[in-house]
Amino acid sequence: MNLEMFKHIFYRMPIVVRLLLSVFVVMMLFGTVIRLVEPQQFPSVFDGVWWAFVTGATVGYGDYVPLTVPGRIIGILLILSGGGLLTFFLTTFATKTINHENDLSEGKVSFNGKNHIVVIGWNERTRQLVEMIADKDSNQELVLIDRTLDKLQYRHYPVHFIHGDPSEDAVLVQANIQDAESVLISSDVTIEERKADINTILTTIAVRGNNQDIPINTEILTISQVENAIRAGADTVISSNDFMSTLFYHELFHKKDTRPFETVLNLLNDQQFSHIKLPEELEGSSFKKAVPFFLENHEILLGIIRDNDWLMNPSEITLGTEDTLIILSSWQ
Structure with missing residues (x-):
């Protein structure tokens, strides 16, 4: 392998991996050199490498100590170079961890699991749905796709957040739609109902195009778009306005001492x-x-x-x- 090929491979590695390899190379080098300079104090190369790591990390057990002037000069060089390299590695690793957590909360990290449920659209309904699923089965993986959220902390809601337009293939690939168990598409209640239904139908088409077998549950607000949602590939169409209108009717005309809404809610729970x-x-x-x-x-x-x-x-x-x-x- 020539130098250019090595550089091509090395610099394509993640920075944490590159730093870790550099730490090992430097410690192996100092461990080998100290073994050659003071063979009596360091019976094997492994003992020298052990001393290099302990010294470079500024732990200093004192079980191996160079006694000669050349050996101590090597120790000084190790403290100046290896110690800084180890510190830089640790700080870089911590920074990468924090950045990865930020990327997760901002929806930039792809999901690699399987048999998960994909929930599209973040609102009060889906928020309560997430909490219900977490209470019923804490092991169920959930992936949320939403384009309106800027950030969603995992420690607040147990979902893997993907930021983007759910009607785009690249976003669905990020959510690993191919290996998902089912999909729920929630309507965007912040925009006009017909426009919300059109966006929902486009998302349904995109999901079905990426996975022919996945069950799709689609929420539709207007009756005229129910058939279009079915044609787009929805297995179940949830007409939320119909459901709420029926509940309103029962609340207005129910028999005395009857509480229809609470009854239905507790029944379904x-x-x-x-x-x-x-x-x-x-x-x-x-x-x-x-x-x-x-x-x-x-x-x-x-x-x-x-x-x-x-x-x-x-x-x-x-x-x-x-x-x-x-x-x-x-x-x-």
Whole structure:
């Protein structure tokens, strides 16, 4: 390897690696020289290298000490050069660590993990979502993509922050979208609803283009854009305005002494919905007779989906093989 090739490789290394290699080379050099100058005091090269590191780090155990004038001159040179080099390495390492932490908080560092959840858009809804996921499963990796945030400290929120436009491939690659488990795209409520939906659909197209198999959950604000979101590749479209309007209606016209919003909120915190195929033993049974079957497993039969019609708590109906049952069960 010629000098130019060595320089090409050496100067392409990270500065911390270069400094560490320099420290080792300098300590090996001083350790070898002191072994040659005072072989009686330093029986092996390793003893000389040990002395060089201890002296250069200004620890000074005193187990190996040069006694001759040339040996002490070497010690002086080591203290002047090696000590400064070690100090420079430590300060550089500390600086790189701080800079890396700053880059993380500013969303400049790529995510290299797998099976993570990508959350797009930072707002009060996604903030609470992050806290809920952290409470349920602290081992679940979360990656947040947002272009409006300038900084997000990891110690405040357990997410890997990526700053940028989520509709750009380079940003999605930074979030390692190819190895992600699922994606949630939240609408930007700070801009006009139609524009927010257009941005959401563009992001959905970009995510689907980078990963054909990943489940995409997309929030849409206007009804007219729901079909476009599905065409763009969304697996689930969350029409948040519809949901909130329904809750408002229940709050306005609910029965006396009923609290619909608190009921729904606590229900979703502790229970989850499941869609299952009709068990064979329930074929031909009535809905009423099927209810106790699920109660034995601490599950509640809420209704069925038949020919894209949702029949919730039907009075009298016979269950068929093509029916999909809607079950409520615990998160555990």
